[in-house]
Amino acid sequence: MLKAVCLREIRLAARRPADALSGLVFFVMVGSLFPLALGPDSALLRQIAPGVMWVAALLAVLLGQHRLFESDWADGSLEQWVLAQAALPLLVGIKVAAQWLIAVLPLLIAAPLLGWQYGMDNASIAVLLAALALGTPSLSLLAALGAALTLGLRGQLLLTLVVLPLSIPILIFGSHAVTQAQLGLAAEPALSLLGACLCLALLVTPWAIAQALRLALE
Incomplete structure (x- = not known):
């Protein structure tokens, strides 16, 4: 069952590559427009780079997430998930992990290119990649929770209102880690806080998403 869920997400992404890559295109466009404007x-660009990169990453993760469970809800897959032998939180976690690999991992590949565009050095870019690797899974889990809570509702505004307040600590810690690296200071405390946020998200959000999906099916 777990393998089938993962393979299904990969096949859907292969059939609709535009949807899968829309977050990457948005991330690159937003990150590239600020230097042009x-x-x-160079000093100003390096100063704003951490905040711009993290806000662009958050918006790229949120882009299209309101449709995360809609196809499963429409074709009856969610009912099969509830009746399956595998635990529903585990199935949800597999689906979110597959979505992260498909839609969010390319952002980490493009991040160094944007970092060089802002004049960041290699050490700061390495910290940026580590922060994004720790922070974006948490953002994906929070976005999935928002998608489950707003399942069946029209529009993306409610999803944004649910996710944005919960994402603020991740944005603060992620930006702070990169800023510390740019100043030549230790970034490990901020990275540790991002890791703690990820552990908390992994422990709590799959069960919360599962409960929200059960409520949507009632």
Whole structure:
């Protein structure tokens, strides 16, 4: 069952590559527009780079997440998940992990290119990649929770209102880690806090998503 869920997500992404890559395109576009608008001031670009990159990553993760469970809800797959022998939180976790690999992992590949565009050094880019690797799974889990809570409702505004307040600590810790690296200070405390947020999200959100999906089916 777990393997079938993962393979299904990969096949759906292969059939609709535009949907799978829309987050990457949005991330690159947002990250590239700021240097064009602000000009060639390298000091200013390095100063705003952490905040811009993390806000762009959050919006890229949220893009299209309101449709995460809609196809499963429409074709009856969610009912099969509830009746399956595998635990529903585990199935939810597999689906979110597959979505992260398909839609969010390419952001980490594009992040160094944007970092060089902002004049970041290699050490700061390495910290940025580590922070994104720790923070974006938490953002994906929170977005999936918002998608489950708003399942069946029209529009993405409610999903954004649910996810944004919960995402603020991750944005703060992620931006702070990169800023510390740019200043030549230790980024490990902020990275440790991002890891703690990820552990908390892994422990709590799959069960919360499962309960929200059960409520949507009633």
